[in-house]
Amino acid sequence: MLEAKKIPIKxxxxxxxSQWLGIEVLEVEKGRCKLAMTIRKEMLNSMNKxxxxxxxxxxxxxxxxxxxTHGKYAVSIETSIxxxxxxxxxxxxxxxSVIEKVNNKLGFNIVEVKRGDELVALFKGVVxxxxxxWEEKD
Structure with missing residues (x-):
């Protein structure tokens, strides 16, 4: 099985x-991942936001x-922001993203999106x- 830190990179x-978005992986540990990106002009709506x-x-x-990162393929079944x-x-x-609760088949995550120290979005998800x-050869 692939180790936790290698899974998000893979x-x-x-x-x-996610590559088009310009996402970079900042930190990873089992049950936690921190990513970053910069908003570009082509990501703006009609209100210039x-x-x-x-x-x-x-x-x-x-x-x-x-x-x-727990080593098993996990797929989203419900999300909100x-x-x-x-x-x-x-x-x-x-x-x-921090896993708040994991059991055999379900995982419950909270994701904080920030601009510096300012919370700009709060996301909740179930997998x-x-x-x-996850294997090396996948």
């Missing part, structure tokens, strides 16, 4: 959308990466944990 290498899907996607990626602050071009965001292990 996942990112196979994730064209970051489209809500951008912070959602960053949080969702952090959620997925953290959920998989609260957008707290508007985001602008050039904003540098971090998203930290289904499969029996398939």
């Amino acid at each position: 996942m990112l290498s196979q994730d064209a959308f 970051a489209h809500g899907g951008i912070s959602y996607s960053l949080a969702d990626t952090a959620f997925g990466f953290a959920a998989n 609260n957008h707290i602050e508007a985001l602008n071009e050039g904003d540098y965001l971090t998203a930290e 289904y944990r499969t029996s398939k292990d």
Whole structure:
């Protein structure tokens, strides 16, 4: 089985959308992952603010990466987000996902999206944990 710290790196290498977002992995440990990205012009909506899907996607990626650090393929079954602050071009965001509760088949995560120390979005997610292990050769 692949070790926890290597799983998000492997996942990112196979994730064209997260690469397009410019996501970078900052920290990883079992049950926790912290990512970062910068808002670009092509990510803005008609109000010249970051489209809500951008912070959602960053949080969702952090959620997925953290959920998989337990070594089993984990897939999202329910997510939600609260957008707290508007985001602008050039904003540098971090998203930290922490697994709040894990049992045999389900994992419950909270993701905080921040601009510096300011909380800008709060994401909640539930994953289904499969029996398939992450392997080096996957």
